[in-house]
Amino acid sequence: MINKIIAEEKIQQVRKLLEKKEKIVITCHVSPDGDAVGSSLGLYHFLDGLGKEVNVVVPDLLPKNLLFLKGTKEIVVYTRYPEFAEKLISEAELIFCLDFNALSRIDRLQKAVSLSEAKKVLIDHHLNPEEFCDIIISHPEVASTSELIFRLICRMGMFDRMPLYSAEAIYTGMMTDTGNFTYNSNTPEIYYIIAELVKLGINKDRIYAMVYNTNSVDKVRLNGYAVSEKMEIFPEHKAALISLTREELKRYDYHKGDSEGLVNVPLGIEGIRFSTFLREDKEYIKVSMRSKGSFPVNKVAAEHFNGGGHLNAAGGEFHGTMEEAQKLLRSILPLYDKYMVKDKD
Ligand code: 5GP
Ligand code: MN
Known part of the structure; x- marks a missing residue:
C-alpha cells in the first residue's frame, strides 16, 4: 500500500463533485510538457471511462513527441480553436487545473477560466499556489502532477477503473518530470506506482523511446x-x-x-x-x-x-x-x- 499524501477531506470533496458534475474541462499550463499533458490525459481517460462529458483544453500546441499518447487528437488547443475553447470552459460545471500554481501560467485561457462559474479543483506540485480554485491539492514534495492523479484515482477507490491509456499518460508525466527518474526520484513509492502501471499493461520502454528517441x-x-x-x-x-x-x-x-x-x-x-x-x-x-x-x-x-x-x-x-x-x-x-x-x- 502507498501512504496517504492527499488529505482525506480533499479526496471526499473531489469524489462528491464527480458524483454531481457531468460537464468537465481539464486544463494545464502554457507550453505543456510531459507532466502537464500526462496528468491531463491521465485524468481525461479516467473520467471518460466514468461516462463524463470531458474535454482537455490547453493554451497552446503540444510538443510533437507527446502526440503518440492516446487522446492528444481530442485536445482543444486555444490558439487553434479559441471560440470553441472558451465555449467549453464557460459551459463547464467542473474545471480541473493541473500542473500550474498561478492563473498567469495558462496564458490566454486565464480570462475564460477566471470568469467561469464552474467549481475548480487545483492539482499541482509547484510551490505557493495562488487561491483561484475551490479545492486546492498542492504537493510540492511530490515529483509530478501525474503521480498526484494516480494517487487521487486510487484514493477514490477506483484503481480498478483506471484505463490503460490513463496509465500510459501518467507514466509519461512521472518519467518526464524526473528526467527519466534521474532527479526528484528517491521516493520509494514512485517505484511501487510504476510497478502498478506496468501491471496494468504499460510498455515503459516504448514510452521512453517515443518521448526521447524521436528527434529530427x-x-x-x-x-x-x-x-x-x-x-x-x-x-x-x-x-x-x-x-x-x-x-x-x-x-x-x-x-x-x-x-x-x-x-x-x-x-x-x-x-x-x-x-x-x-x-x-x-x-x-x-x-x-x-x-x-x-x-x-x-x-x-x-x-x-x-x-x-x-x-x-x-x-x-x-x-x-x-x-x-x-x-x-x-x-x-x-x-x-x-x-x-x-x-x-
Ligand atoms: P522550463 O525551463 O522547462 O521552461 O521551466 C522550468 C520550470 O520553471 C517550470 O516548471 C516552471 O515552474 C518554471 N517557469 C518557467 N518559466 C517560468 C516563468 O516565466 N515564470 C515562472 N513564474 N515560472 C516559470
Ligand atoms: Mn509538473
Whole structure:
C-alpha cells in the first residue's frame, strides 16, 4: 500500500463533485510538457471511462513527441480553436487545473477560466499556489502532477477503473518530470506506482523511446551546435550559459520543443552546478535555469528574470536584447556564489 499524501477531506470533496458534475474541462499550463499533458490525459481517460462529458483544453500546441499518447487528437488547443475553447470552459460545471500554481501560467485561457462559474479543483506540485480554485491539492514534495492523479484515482477507490491509456499518460508525466527518474526520484513509492502501471499493461520502454528517441536531424544538429559553439563556462562560479538567437534557431529549422533538455547538458560537466539557457523568442528572451543540489535557481529567476519555479528548475523572461540578457546573467553570477555550498552530488 502507498501512504496517504492527499488529505482525506480533499479526496471526499473531489469524489462528491464527480458524483454531481457531468460537464468537465481539464486544463494545464502554457507550453505543456510531459507532466502537464500526462496528468491531463491521465485524468481525461479516467473520467471518460466514468461516462463524463470531458474535454482537455490547453493554451497552446503540444510538443510533437507527446502526440503518440492516446487522446492528444481530442485536445482543444486555444490558439487553434479559441471560440470553441472558451465555449467549453464557460459551459463547464467542473474545471480541473493541473500542473500550474498561478492563473498567469495558462496564458490566454486565464480570462475564460477566471470568469467561469464552474467549481475548480487545483492539482499541482509547484510551490505557493495562488487561491483561484475551490479545492486546492498542492504537493510540492511530490515529483509530478501525474503521480498526484494516480494517487487521487486510487484514493477514490477506483484503481480498478483506471484505463490503460490513463496509465500510459501518467507514466509519461512521472518519467518526464524526473528526467527519466534521474532527479526528484528517491521516493520509494514512485517505484511501487510504476510497478502498478506496468501491471496494468504499460510498455515503459516504448514510452521512453517515443518521448526521447524521436528527434529530427535538425534538432540533434541544433543541440550539437549550441553545446559546441554557444556554451560559456564560468568555472569560478560553477556556472554555464547557453544562448541561441532567432537567426540561429531559424538556421536549424527550429520547432517548439527542439531545445528541450539543452539546459541540462552543462550540469553533466563535473563541477558545474548552475546552468542557464537563453532562447530568443518573438517578444522576449525565454530564460530556463537548472541546478544541482541546493543552489536556488527559482531565486535567481525571480530576482532578475521576472520568473520563478522550483529550487532546481526555474524560468522566466527577459525583455531586451540577447547581449543585454547575457550581460545581466554574467554580472549577477558573483552574487550567488554564496549558495554554492558543498553538496555531495
Ligand atoms: P522550463 O525551463 O522547462 O521552461 O521551466 C522550468 C520550470 O520553471 C517550470 O516548471 C516552471 O515552474 C518554471 N517557469 C518557467 N518559466 C517560468 C516563468 O516565466 N515564470 C515562472 N513564474 N515560472 C516559470
Ligand atoms: Mn509538473
